[in-house]
Amino acid sequence: MSAFDKVMAARDAKKPTTVDFIENMFGDSFFELHGDRRFGDDKAVIGGLASLNGMPVTVIGLEKGRNTKERMERNFGSAHPEGYRKALRLMKQAEKFHRPVLCFVDTSGAFCGIGAEERGQGQAIAENLMEMMTLKTPILSILIGEGGSGGALALAVADEVWMLENAVYSVISPEGCASILWKDESRAADAAQCLKLTAQDLFKLGVIERILREPKVEDKKIFESLKMLIARTFEKNLSMPVDELLEARYNRFRKIGDCKNEK
Amino acid sequence: MDLFTFLKPKNELEGASADTELNRPFVPDSMWVKCTGCGAMLLMSDIEENDKICTKCGYHFRLTARERIKLLADKDSFAEFDADLMSKNIIDFPDYNRKLKSSKLKSGENESVVTGRCTMGGYDVVLCVMEPGFMMGSMGIVTGEKITRAFEYATENMLPVVVCTVSGGARMHEGIMSLMQMAKTSGAVKRHSDAELLYITVLTDPTTGGVTASFAMEGDIILSEPNALIAFAGPRVIEQTIRQKLPKGFQTSEFVLDKGFIDAVVSRKDLKVTLVKLLGLHNVKRAGEVEN
Numbered sequence: 001m002s003a004f005d006k007v008m009a010a011r012d013a014k015k016p017t018t019v020d021f022i023e024n025m026f027g028d029s030f031f032e033l034h035g036d037r038r039f040g041d042d043k044a045v046i047g048g049l050a051s052l053n054g055m056p057v058t059v060i061g062l063e064k065g066r067n068t069k070e071r072m073e074r075n076f077g078s079a080h081p082e083g084y085r086k087a088l089r090l091m092k093q094a095e096k097f098h099r100p101v102l103c104f105v106d107t108s109g110a111f112c113g114i115g116a117e118e119r120g121q122g123q124a125i126a127e128n129l130m131e132m133m134t135l136k137t138p139i140l141s142i143l144i145g146e147g148g149s150g151g152a153l154a155l156a157v158a159d160e161v162w163m164l165e166n167a168v169y170s171v172i173s174p175e176g177c178a179s180i181l182w183k184d185e186s187r188a189a190d191a192a193q194c195l196k197l198t199a200q201d202l203f204k205l206g207v208i209e210r211i212l213r214e215p216k217v218e219d220k221k222i223f224e225s226l227k228m229l230i231a232r233t234f235e236k237n238l239s240m241p242v243d244e245l246l247e248a249r250y251n252r253f254r255k256i257g258d259c260k261n262e263k
Numbered sequence: 264m265d266l267f268t269f270l271k272p273k274n275e276l277e278g279a280s281a282d283t284e285l286n287r288p289f290v291p292d293s294m295w296v297k298c299t300g301c302g303a304m305l306l307m308s309d310i311e312e313n314d315k316i317c318t319k320c321g322y323h324f325r326l327t328a329r330e331r332i333k334l335l336a337d338k339d340s341f342a343e344f345d346a347d348l349m350s351k352n353i354i355d356f357p358d359y360n361r362k363l364k365s366s367k368l369k370s371g372e373n374e375s376v377v378t379g380r381c382t383m384g385g386y387d388v389v390l391c392v393m394e395p396g397f398m399m400g401s402m403g404i405v406t407g408e409k410i411t412r413a414f415e416y417a418t419e420n421m422l423p424v425v426v427c428t429v430s431g432g433a434r435m436h437e438g439i440m441s442l443m444q445m446a447k448t449s450g451a452v453k454r455h456s457d458a459e460l461l462y463i464t465v466l467t468d469p470t471t472g473g474v475t476a477s478f479a480m481e482g483d484i485i486l487s488e489p490n491a492l493i494a495f496a497g498p499r500v501i502e503q504t505i506r507q508k509l510p511k512g513f514q515t516s517e518f519v520l521d522k523g524f525i526d527a528v529v530s531r532k533d534l535k536v537t538l539v540k541l542l543g544l545h546n547v548k549r550a551g552e553v554e555n
Contacts, residue, residue, distance in 0.1 A: 110476075110495065110496075112495075112496035112500050112501050112504045112505075113496075113501060113504060113505050114501065114505070114507075114509065114513070116495070116496075117494060117495060117496065117501065117513070117514060118522050119522070120480075120522065120523075120524045121476070121495040121496070122475035122476040122479070122480050122494070122495035123475075123480040123524050125476035125477075125495070126449065126475070126476050126477050126478070126479070126480040126481050127480075127481075129445055129446050129449035129450075129476075129477055130449045130450075130452060130453045130456075130481055131453075133446070133449060133450040133453050134453050134454075134457065149433070149442060149473070150433075150442070150445060150472075150473055150476040150477075150495075153442055153443075153445060153446060154476075157446050157449075157450075169439055170438065170439060170442075171433045171434075171435055171437075171438055171439055171441050171442040171473075172433075172435045177435050180435065181357075181358075181435075194354070194355075194356055194357055194438075195354075195435070195438045195439075196354045196438045196439065197438065197439065202439055205354075205439065205440065207439050207440075207443060249450075250450050250454070253443060253446045253447045253450055254411070254447055254450065254451075256404075256440060256443040256444075256447060257353070257404030257405075257407065257408060257437075257440050257443070257444070257447075259348055259404060259405060259408040261345060261347050261348060
């Protein structure tokens with residue numbers, strides 16, 4: 001599969017979304033919590049409580065919607081500032097109750113629009129990056145489709161970041177990159193290749209810890225094994241002293257990019 | 264949609280090829296300059312004497328990092344950090360090596376940010392200033408690394424930090440690695456903040472994208488120069504997305520002030536005085552010794 005095939009696969013409307021993951025992994029134990037307590041309830045972000053094999057967890061995910069009606073409601077998974085603020089509110093709540101946080105990322109990017117700018121899209125993302133870095137509870141983020149730039153990163157400052165094998169994660173969309181670089185959006189496939197945005201590329205670059213098999217909605221077994229894997233990771237991170245956990249999270253990002261002084 | 268293009272003053276757009284105009288100095292190297300704000304023809308020497316502010320309309324021309332350091336740091340007090348750190352083409356992005364080379368030549372800098380320690384009105388501070396002439400202040404690994412190191416140094420030495428931003432956002436030529444700098448710098452800012460140390464940001468034209476969505480918006484106090492573009496998504500990106508004309512004055516410093524996202528709009532003339540005043544209100548140490 002070429003990099004652009006992966007982009008297409010990541011955007012495939014038939015791919016399981018955050019809602020599918022929540023339904024298949026948590027079933028009736030999931031209780032959705034709404035609103036950022038400041039402005040509104042952004043439906044591009046789903047958040048709530050769930051039981052992971054008996055362990056209470058906070059689950060937060062970007063949701064694109066599974067049909068046209070849902071996609072309109074969910075704004076195609078592009079969150080406004082209130083979506084990121086809802087996510088942060090639920091993370092702070094998780095910290096208070098010592099619950100681990102599980103994030104699902106699937107977005108083409110934070111929404112670009114008048115309201116989003118007026119309400120501080122940049123500030124909302126920046127605050128999440130800062131606060132997640134020192135959130136005193138384990139965080140795990142899984143990219144299940146598209147990871148579009150800052151809007152994805154705002155839910156992916158975590159102890160570990162995993163990706164589905166056909167998910168992508170990039171600083172800019174291949175179309176955007178092609179139009180800047182070659183003034184030609186139709187060269188998106190070339191741009192996708194250049195950007196090194198596949199799970200396999202990112203694993204090599206040391207940006208993610210694990211590549212996961214693509215689940216199908218009917219495939220219960222794969223969701224079960226994913227649950228086990230997540231539970232083990234949370235158990236390991238919950239057993240760490242908080243200082244060590246936060247030091248490791250800081251260093252996880254601190255070491256990205258090879259920088260040595262020339263002299 | 265070319266982020267760099269929409270950030271250009273309009274009079275620079277016509278007939279210019281993207282590559283050659285990208286890193287051109289913002290004030291032409293001739294005796295006369297046409298003001299981007301009011302169109303008046305100004306004598307170069309007049310605006311240089313006036314901190315590159317239009318004498319007719321108050322338009323703030325962009326400053327290079329060195330010009331701004333000269334404006335803010337006490338005379339001869341600036342000791343630079345990591346001047347030798349240089350970006351590499353880590354993901355083999357096409358044409359990036361050439362772009363780095365030409366940016367270095369045109370800006371005279373090795374990266375899009377200059378960091379160091381100085382005194383400001385006698386107060387000891389760590390100062391980071393972004394360089395518009397280096398790929399429009401875009402954030403690559405080295406940009407992120409230099410800012411992170413500056414914050415770590417400030418935390419260790421209990422110093423306040425002043426960051427002057429000017430940026431088109433994350434640098435796509437470094438792919439995901441540039442995106443990760445947003446998290447890395449934010450982590451360093453958070454540690455500095457948790458140590459109860461002061462961080463002031465000065466937003467200048469333009470501050471957009473990944474820089475807005477990370478350290479630019481993380482200051483305890485956020486100042487901006489007048490009429491600067493302050494945005495997450497740039498106006499042209501938004502216009503393309505929503506297919507609507509944006510209202511006049513949208514995403515200017517004054518607009519962002521009105522929406523509650525910055526503390527004050529400060530003219531360049533008053534910038535140093537304002538910073539010194541704010542430092543004075545935070546029990547910041549007066550310099551004992553300055554590193555040279």
